[in-house]
Amino acid sequence: MYANTRKMNILLCIILLFRHILHVFAYSEEPKCYTSCDYQILKTVIQLEQKLNNMELIVQKQQDVINKLSTEHGAVYVRWGRNICPDGSSLVYNGYTAGKHYNKKGSGGDTICLPSNPSWSNYTGKSSPKGLIYGTEIDLKDPSGIFPYSVNEQDMPCVVCRSQRSAILMVPAQNNCFSGWHVEYTGYLMAGMDDRLGSYNHICMDSQPEFIPNGSGNNNQHILYLVQAQCGSLPCPPYVQGRELACVVCSK
Numbered sequence: 001m002y003a004n005t006r007k008m009n010i011l012l013c014i015i016l017l018f019r020h021i022l023h024v025f026a027y028s029e030e031p032k033c034y035t036s037c038d039y040q041i042l043k044t045v046i047q048l049e050q051k052l053n054n055m056e057l058i059v060q061k062q063q064d065v066i067n068k069l070s071t072e073h074g075a076v077y078v079r080w081g082r083n084i085c086p087d088g089s090s091l092v093y094n095g096y097t098a099g100k101h102y103n104k105k106g107s108g109g110d111t112i113c114l115p116s117n118p119s120w121s122n123y124t125g126k127s128s129p130k131g132l133i134y135g136t137e138i139d140l141k142d143p144s145g146i147f148p149y150s151v152n153e154q155d156m157p158c159v160v161c162r163s164q165r166s167a168i169l170m171v172p173a174q175n176n177c178f179s180g181w182h183v184e185y186t187g188y189l190m191a192g193m194d195d196r197l198g199s200y201n202h203i204c205m206d207s208q209p210e211f212i213p214n215g216s217g218n219n220n221q222h223i224l225y226l227v228q229a230q231c232g233s234l235p236c237p238p239y240v241q242g243r244e245l246a247c248v249v250c251s252k
């Protein structure tokens, strides 16, 4: 007898639960309570609704973060010797490859990409001591057999590109990217001349460089040269004495 009554109460509660769920989700008007069981069920439904609203807010915030990350991630790199970025990368700015004098010890040791439209803060034009920066040209006797056309004495542009991928890596002595990486551009490793005072960092010059207009004169200021492998501490094979190194810029 007692068991049957208990079953009946449970059945009644289930029916009332469904009825109130229908009230909450199908009708806008305020549901009414008829028994204490009604009240408990209604209270539970309201709590569930509040939890659902909170969860929807959390999901929306997470979606906002995902959207932000998907539009703001990326990485930048310099494409040396070119004015345009590869397909899939966007232009940040373009300009002129530049660095220190090829035969001087001082000034900055890196090669940089100067923007084509400089802006100036305070200046005197006569400060001393000082560092100096020069535009870049390539010295490479023709025919080189390296680039598909003559590059000798040509002045070099550069462009800063933004990849949609979040990691950038310049790999020397490779003309293709490792598995899972995307090729931004291929080129040849270049730096200063071996027996000159002015040394600077290695850069990856595009394999099909463009030139700055009217830059074919012999300025001999910041000069780039191909870089050749030297056997000794560097194992040969796989390296080859005197062979010029390729390079590739990869993204992932």
Ligand SMILES: [Ca+2]
Residues within 6 Å of the ligand: 137, 153, 154, 155, 215, 216, 217, 218, 219, 220
């Ligand atoms: Ca030149």
Ligand SMILES: [Ca+2]
Residues within 6 Å of the ligand: 137, 138, 139, 153, 218, 219, 220, 223
């Ligand atoms: Ca020259």
